[in-house]
Amino acid sequence: MTSSVAVRSLPVQKKAKAERSEEMSVGEEGSVNQLLSLAGNGKVPIYMKLVIELLLETRNEMKIANQRNAELIEEIHLLREENSALKQRNASLESTKSDVKKVFANASPSPGNDxxxxxxxxxxxxxxxxxxxxxxxxxxxxxxxxxxxxxxxxxxxxxxxxxxxxxxxxxxxxxxxxxxxxxxxxxxxxxxxxxxxxxxxxxxxxxxxxxxxxxxxxxxxxxxxxxxxxxxxxxxxxxxxxxxxxxxxxxxxxxxxxxxxxxxxxxxx
CATH class of the missing domain: 3.30.70.330 (RRM (RNA recognition motif) domain)
Incomplete structure (x- = not known):
């Protein structure tokens, strides 16, 4: 009885995580909107407006940096795959080269061949x-x-x-x-x-x-x-x-x- 309840609770947990992620995204957008509204309020001191602008600018820079970082990670992943393929190809070529050397060594002139x-x-x-x-x-x-x-x-x-x-x-x-x-x-x-x-x-x-x-x-x-x-x-x-x-x-x-x-x-x- 207890195990069936635990099993049924797994989809509920996943759904909860997804909802929390959506809530965080929505909450982040809400915080940005609040900062923008504060910056536009004439009652807010000038130094506070400056702080808000710096925070928003830093947020945009971090967003761009994270996007660039994701692109670099993907590029590194592709380069590693290409490097692995090149190593395998090089090993195959070295093996073929060794076989060719053996063939030429066996085909070299010898008293029997003469x-x-x-x-x-x-x-x-x-x-x-x-x-x-x-x-x-x-x-x-x-x-x-x-x-x-x-x-x-x-x-x-x-x-x-x-x-x-x-x-x-x-x-x-x-x-x-x-x-x-x-x-x-x-x-x-x-x-x-x-x-x-x-x-x-x-x-x-x-x-x-x-x-x-x-x-x-x-x-x-x-x-x-x-x-x-x-x-x-x-x-x-x-x-x-x-x-x-x-x-x-x-x-x-x-x-x-x-x-x-x-x-x-x-x-x-």
């Missing part, structure tokens, strides 16, 4: 080099030549990368490195490379696998060793007055220039 690229790359020599002034036109020319060669060898793929190696020289065209999508296409190109002898647009093109600097040096030494007996035999026959008095045979143009370019380049090519 070996993988070597296993799917070929090198071409004696491919005519464009004399166009723009790099885009020269690159387009090289891509067109490589695609024509791959089409002739029936290697069914599009190269991943095509670029010239070494410095530009007037003596001979630079080597072209071609990175293919997979190692099987490299094997196909190397296996069918002898067909380039019948490539009518440009004779003398030489194709080999991309090799490390150590492997190129080793092959170069092996070639020199194979050439020495033949050169010595030719010189001996020429000096003893044999039937063959022709000078020692020189290697073919495409292989000699390719070997010279290989020795001048550093790193894998």
């Amino acid at each position: 070996e993988q690229e070597l296993s799917r790359s070929i090198v071409l020599s004696h491919v005519p080099e464009s004399t166009d002034h723009t790099a885009a036109e020269r690159l387009a020319h090289d891509f067109a030549c490589v695609n024509q060669l791959l089409d002739f060898l029936d290697v069914e793929c599009r190269p991943t990368a095509v670029y010239r190696m070494g410095k530009i020289t007037q003596n001979y065209p630079r080597l072209i490195k071609v990175v293919l999508p997979a190692s099987k296409f490299q094997k196909q190109a190397i296996k069918r490379a002898p067909r380039l002898r019948f490539f009518s647009p440009q004779r003398g093109i030489y194709l080999r696998a991309s090799l490390t600097w150590e492997e190129r040096q080793r092959r170069r030494e092996e070639r020199l060793k194979r050439r020495e007996p033949a050169i010595n035999e030719s010189v001996r026959v020429f000096q003893t007055g044999g039937l063959s008095k022709s000078p020692p045979p020189s290697p073919s143009l495409n292989t000699s220039i390719a070997f010279t370019q290989d020795s001048s380049l550093q790193g894998n090519c």
Whole structure:
């Protein structure tokens, strides 16, 4: 019984508070009206009128200050929300930045990646080099030549990368490195490379696998060793007055220039 009465009294209490607030507002306005009426009364002393004017002026200033204070509080609240959102966004960006750094770190060149690229790359020599002034036109020319060669060898793929190696020289065209999508296409190109002898647009093109600097040096030494007996035999026959008095045979143009370019380049090519 007592609890039901207490529960029913809650709305009454709220209503009473609202009524008191309205009464205070009404009472405040009434006090202001009374002060204004006193200030207009001719019987009130001048100093009292001055006090009343100061009170009313102070009231207006306090009202303006309270209004401005409320606006500042609202602005501070909005700024805090914006600051919180910016902190969350910054944390998200830092996390994304960290992930990107990890990706680049994992994608950085490593011995495994170099070996993988070597296993799917070929090198071409004696491919005519464009004399166009723009790099885009020269690159387009090289891509067109490589695609024509791959089409002739029936290697069914599009190269991943095509670029010239070494410095530009007037003596001979630079080597072209071609990175293919997979190692099987490299094997196909190397296996069918002898067909380039019948490539009518440009004779003398030489194709080999991309090799490390150590492997190129080793092959170069092996070639020199194979050439020495033949050169010595030719010189001996020429000096003893044999039937063959022709000078020692020189290697073919495409292989000699390719070997010279290989020795001048550093790193894998």
